[in-house]
Amino acid sequence: MKILKVGDKAKAACETCQAFTGITYQLRDVPFSDGSGLTKNILAGVCDVCGAVTVIPHQSTPAICSTLERQRKAVESRLPAHMLDILNLVSVEVGGNAALVPQIVKFYLHALSNQTLSPVGLGHYLSTDLASGKAEKRLSLKGRYVAADIEVLKQLTSLPSSTDVVKSVVLKINDDILVQHKEESIRYLSNLVAAAA
Secondary structure (H helix, E strand, O other): OOOOOOOOEEEEEEOOOOEEEEEEEEEEEEEOOOOOOEEEEEEEEEEOOOOOEEEOOHHHHHHHHHHHHHHOOEEEEEEEHHHHHHHHHHHHHOOOOHHHHHHHHHHHHHHHHOOOOOOOOHHHHHHOHHHOOOEEEEEEEEOOOHHHHHHHHHHHHOOOOHHHHHHHHHHHHHHHHHHOOOHHHHHHHHHHHHHHO
């Protein structure tokens, strides 16, 4: 692999100019394409005509990965053991295994927070018998949107803590998949499992 330096020159396709142009490697703050953040002060190929970043050299990849990893804030919840059993059963029901449990919970958190699935009544699950029990197991959810989705759900439902939100979501998943066998929810999760397998 060739290591590039600030000031090195090359040619590259510039999307802004719609042409091959000369580029100069410079240190730049480069935003992620989805607008979720940026990586600061990395080496990037900058178009000599318009000033747009046209290429990111391979040597800048570790800095980008480090920024992404910092964004993937883990949310830890302590739950009764039977709640993880529920999630394992749901995963098997939709064609997955225990390794896909976090993805299923993250899917529901996101769908409820953006109201693709209705969050109305989510808090009532905490008054059910399944909501009780000693919190002996840990569920770790890591992803770029997990913390934000939980905060949105706290506002939408007036649930006081992240753990209460996660418990309610687990019990909604149980209700949708194992109790009511909602076709649409099963189809969503089956597609998720197929994509992640």
